[in-house]
Amino acid sequence: MDYTLLFTQVLNGLQLGLLLFLVASGLTLVFGILDFVNLAHGSIYMIGAFICASLTLLVGNFLLAVLIALPLTGLVGYVVERVVARKLYDKDHLDHVLGTFGLVLVLDTTAQIIWGPAGITVPLPAWLNGQVELFDGARIPSFRLLIIGTGLAVAGGLFWLVNYTRLGMLIRAGASNRTMVSALGIDIQFLFALVFALGAVLAGLAGMLISPITGTSIGMGGQIIITAFVVIIIGGVGSMKGAFIAALLIGLIDTLGRSFLDKLFALVMSENAAETAAPAIAAMMIYILMAIVLVVKPQGLFPPKVR
């Protein structure tokens, strides 16, 4: 067993998981509190990435661009809530799906009109473009470490926000009984818009962090949103803790599956067959996990207590 490789791959899995958490946390917040299925969450991830990419080329500094792009993405989320989502809250889930799917097409096409089909390659400052040698032979791109750090910081911040602030209290209260909250004189509509915008900021941040790695492209949200839904289903819809643990679980399973499944398969079949079968099975593993969780715990691993 090559422990250096294992360590590197665990870090890679952690990084993928934390990125997934950023997307899934916004999704589970909106789904859990507003009871709203938002397929367009992935499009906001894309919009955030494109806004940040353009700004990076404009101001010449990635981190500065992220700081400017975050409130802009929140604003996009706020507008989407006011114009589209709010009208759908009291309809059923199928209407949410249809409405937000339409929104996906509109946002994707809008992005293609504004930024063209080519996508943007996002340059990083030199100190983020290198590698960090953690110990002998285990070299990790420094930018991936930044993603891990940011993801952990955001997770901590969200935990604090939801559990220890007045806003968090209102959010939790709104999730349990929205009529009661508004009867107590809280502007529930504004609260919901705020939650929606917060979800947009989180998704946008994920998009901004992935774009220096993969570049931005039209429809980039379509892939991550499916995995993000898998995350919140495994974690329990509406549960922040569930989203965090499930995201890390999926990140690790996916990465380690891609890394070691072929070696594992080669023990029981020919090398050629293992080479072909391993990637197919690796791609399926997170869905297999979801199926098992749905059978054993249909509410997810950490269903929220109040529902």
Add this chain to the structure above:
Amino acid sequence: MKKLISAALAATMLTSLVQAAEVKIGFVTTLTTGGAVVGKDQEKAVNLAIEHMGGKMGDLDVNLIFGDDGFKPETGKQVTDKLVKQDNVDIVAGYIWSNVLLASRKSVLDAGKFLITANAGPGPVAGKLCHENFFSTSWQNDETPMAMGEVLNQKGVKSIYIIAPNYAAGKGMVAGVKRTFKGEIKGTDMTTWPTQLDFSAELAKANASGAEGLFVFYPGKAGGAFMKQYQQAGLKDSLPLYTTFTVDALSLPKFQAADFTDVLGSQFTQQWDPTIDNEQNKRFVADFRAKHGSYPSFYAAQAYDSMFLIKSAVEAVGGDLSDMDGMRATMKSASYPSVRGEYTYGNNHMPIQAYYLREVVKDDDGNWTTKIVQTVYEAHQDIYAKDCALN
């Protein structure tokens, strides 16, 4: 009233006359999703070709209908069915992706129409599934990586690690490089296509394998993503990169905008380059750049060629599109002016052509483009031709 009816009748006849005097061409490519960057380039090239022809092939007006495959085999087949059945086109061309071509070919060929691939070249269509009405203006998938395998041998590389997407073309690319490369293959990773764009796990494995070189195939936007991550992983010195179809004229302007200088000097094999010296290529590259401000990609070059291949066939039969034998014979002779220079067709209607080693350089104005540094094959034929029953 009578006058009105006869006028209407005359108008109908007139339209049917006009309809008869045109050649209807369907062009299937990717115009939406992340694959659109390739499709839009082909669309530009096809429109430029028609413009260069003055909108006519012989005496016939060109009626061009684009179809969007949405980067998916099932959508590609649907749009092909629509072109063949509803629009009743005379010829279907295009197809970037091998899996889309494999799903769609039967719809065209069973309807007795010509099918011209302007990119995709999976093994089966060159071998067992070859067809008299099928032609290619590109290559068979295995050939370009076979040329890269030869280059690796010449450079004295002893061992390589391979990373490629898990679909028809990716498998062809891997088979191709394995066929000619004489050294050791330290490992092969096939990734989920087209969704996987993060290759951290695969790069870590390649690095740990101890291979002397890394061979990859990532077309379209995945190529840009791979190049960035390869650079961020800092493997340039320990694990030199050898690619096919991964760096192209679509990604280079993006790299230049991001000042990603590591890509300068990287080498890959191909059957075409913007610097190839012939009249057709000069006009194509110059006018494409004048119109769109960027160099055309090889995808564009092949799409441009496909239109001139069709033109040569239409003109040879004097616009009589029912003379399919005549059109077929003309296309088989490859007598049209191709931007890659002269080539011939094998029994399976795949090009027998030269393959070059291209290198990324700055042109005189500082734009990032490519030049030819070596001819790897003078006239190379794919290995599937022997499985094809045509002669």
